[in-house]
Amino acid sequence: MRVLITGITGQDGSYLADFLLGKGYEVYGMVRRSSVEKLDRIEHIREKIKFVQADLLDQLSIISAVKESNPDEIYNLGAMSFVPTSWKQPVLTGEFTALGVTRMLEAVRHLNKDIKFYQASSSEMFGKVREVPQNENTPFYPRSPYGVAKAYGHYMTVNYRESYGIFACSGILFNHESPRRGLEFVTKKVTNGAAKIKLGLAKDLCMGNLDSKRDWGYAEDYVRAMWLMLQQEGPEDYVISTGHSHSVKQWVEAAFSCLGLDWEKYVKIDERFIRPAEVDLLVGDSSKARKKLKWEPGVNFEQLVKIMVEYDYNQLKKTV
Ligand code: NDP
Numbered sequence: 672m673r674v675l676i677t678g679i680t681g682q683d684g685s686y687l688a689d690f691l692l693g694k695g696y697e698v699y700g701m702v703r704r705s706s707v708e709k710l711d712r713i714e715h716i717r718e719k720i721k722f723v724q725a726d727l728l729d730q731l732s733i734i735s736a737v738k739e740s741n742p743d744e745i746y747n748l749g750a751m752s753f754v755p756t757s758w759k760q761p762v763l764t765g766e767f768t769a770l771g772v773t774r775m776l777e778a779v780r781h782l783n784k785d786i787k788f789y790q791a792s793s794s795e796m797f798g799k800v801r802e803v804p805q806n807e808n809t810p811f812y813p814r815s816p817y818g819v820a821k822a823y824g825h826y827m828t829v830n831y832r833e834s835y836g837i838f839a840c841s842g843i844l845f846n847h848e849s850p851r852r853g854l855e856f857v858t859k860k861v862t863n864g865a866a867k868i869k870l871g872l873a874k875d876l877c878m879g880n881l882d883s884k885r886d887w888g889y890a891e892d893y894v895r896a897m898w899l900m901l902q903q904e905g906p907e908d909y910v911i912s913t914g915h916s917h918s919v920k921q922w923v924e925a926a927f928s929c930l931g932l933d934w935e936k937y938v939k940i941d942e943r944f945i946r947p948a949e950v951d952l953l954v955g956d957s958s959k960a961r962k963k964l965k966w967e968p969g970v971n972f973e974q975l976v977k978i979m980v981e982y983d984y985n986q987l988k989k990t991v
């Protein structure tokens with residue numbers, strides 16, 4: 672089996688590549704040109720991956736990448752994935768995160784309609800939630816240009832499935848984290864910040880809204896769900912979540928206390944991190960995935976905090 676992964680240099684792409692190599696897949700990774708290499712997350716497997724250069728902005732480059740890799744499955748994980756940046760660069764976010772999906776689907780439609788396609792959709796589409804918990808039938812109400820772009824990508828995936836019979840699945844994944852999470856996301860920012868304070872490398876940590884709630888899971892568990900979706904008899908959409916929601920404040924408390932620190936002495940609220948519109952509460956109902964895919968998360972909130980704090984602390988300790 673051959674696979675093409677877009678976003679292979681990102682958190683999920685790196686775990687998915689690990690997972691699929693373990694299953695014996697020939698793994699092609701789509702990467703965009705950069706003046707400095709950004710292969711840190713896949714350094715340990717770089718010799719096993721075949722790289723194809725392309726950009727989600729460039730239709731012809733995508734067609735060439737799909738032709739060259741000739742995959743059985745495509746996982747479209749590439750996107751501008753950070754919510755605050757989507758307000759600063761809303762048009763570019765639309766190009767990558769929304770139209771990029773159509774460009775990928777067009778390549779499939781023109782080259783080989785038998786390719787199975789996975790689209791990385793997001794719980795951010797639920798935004799100002801219409802019901803609690805959120806499932807596959809919950810209406811969307813996105814609250815950021817990122818959420819709007821993801822909703823477009825989701826509907827295009829459904830549309831290409833229904834219009835052209837493509838095996839296209841949209842995985843509506845709730846927030847998932849890991850030691851490989853980007854440093855600007857709240858979980859990693861906090862575990863890294865707390866570890867720095869513990870080691871005397873920082874004095875405090877500036878944060879935004881501590882009251883919002885997220886359903887946080889472990890990235891390695893979530894890439895398994897992506898693969899399971901493409902192994903079913905037919906293409907469908909699935910919510911992937913733990914079903915448990917915690918506030919940002921609870922994450923902060925748990926991370927600092929792992930290191931024996933009282934968070935209230937170090938965390939400062941800084942207006943710069945408050946967003947123009949907030950998603951207050953996300954909690955997913957993944958009963959469809961649990962039943963049909965026989966998927967379930969293996970790591971809970973406390974374990975996830977501990978995995979990330981210990982990793983960051985041990986990494987930073989090497990530098991002091
Ligand atoms: P990351 O931000 O870690 O990775 C994003 C990837 O997209 C990087 O490999 C990046 O490449 C690539 N990329 C960005 N722009 C382009 C472009 N124009 N052309 C080609 N590649 C591009 O995201 P995650 O791994 O966390 O998430 C994977 C996907 O899942 C994303 O689509 C995200 O929006 C979605 N998602 C994530 C959730 C989460 O909690 N992590 C929740 C729900 C959905 P480069 O290294 O060159 O920048």
Ligand code: GDP
Pocket residue numbers: 754795846855856857858860877878879880881883884885919944946949950
């Ligand atoms: P998101 O759910 O995709 O937006 O993931 P993030 O990890 O970026 O943010 C999760 C929540 O943490 C949001 O409600 C943010 O408003 C909140 N938050 C509070 N302080 C911060 C901060 O300093 N950085 C980030 N990224 N988020 C913060």
